[in-house]
Amino acid sequence: MLIRSMRWAYVVTVWIILAAVVVQVFLAGLGLFVSANLFAVHAMFGTLLGLVMLLGLGLAFAARLPRGMIGLTALLPGLVILQIVFIEVGRTSLHPVQALHVVNALAIFWVTIIVAQRARRFIPAHDTAPSATRAETLAASSDRAERPFLAALRSSPRRGG
Numbered sequence: 001m002l003i004r005s006m007r008w009a010y011v012v013t014v015w016i017i018l019a020a021v022v023v024q025v026f027l028a029g030l031g032l033f034v035s036a037n038l039f040a041v042h043a044m045f046g047t048l049l050g051l052v053m054l055l056g057l058g059l060a061f062a063a064r065l066p067r068g069m070i071g072l073t074a075l076l077p078g079l080v081i082l083q084i085v086f087i088e089v090g091r092t093s094l095h096p097v098q099a100l101h102v103v104n105a106l107a108i109f110w111v112t113i114i115v116a117q118r119a120r121r122f123i124p125a126h127d128t129a130p131s132a133t134r135a136e137t138l139a140a141s142s143d144r145a146e147r148p149f150l151a152a153l154r155s156s157p158r159r160g161g
Helices: 002-033 036-062 067-089 096-122 134-140 148-155
Strands: none
Touching (some): 036 067
16 A cells, blocks of 8 residues: 555656646746846756655655666656756856756656656556455466466367477
């Protein structure tokens, strides 16, 4: 039951992260087109977004997701760290590396979409009492009538042997 709850929390958090990435791009646009003072809001929101991504990574471990999913989730805070590096490289003067900040934002958006789409696979099918998997049901049953496929395999003549 706990893993089920962690998986729900993970999926919800990942979709919140996706929405927050869109808001972050909007805040950057406000800083660019409305007032440069709004870049401070963009920076603060980016820090908050990075923390939520770390929370998502913790939830991925708690939900016992596959390694590949944990790896993709871990990529998000790593990309946020790169965002900071790209800006800090030219803090005192303009530097071409700072332009990678925008490209990296696209990468963050892209990876977040992939993570959010794949996260849906881990939503439990029913939100009712947990049920045994098909394998658990077959393993637990001792009556061959409950296992018609296996019974048919055992009774069928072998070929080519």
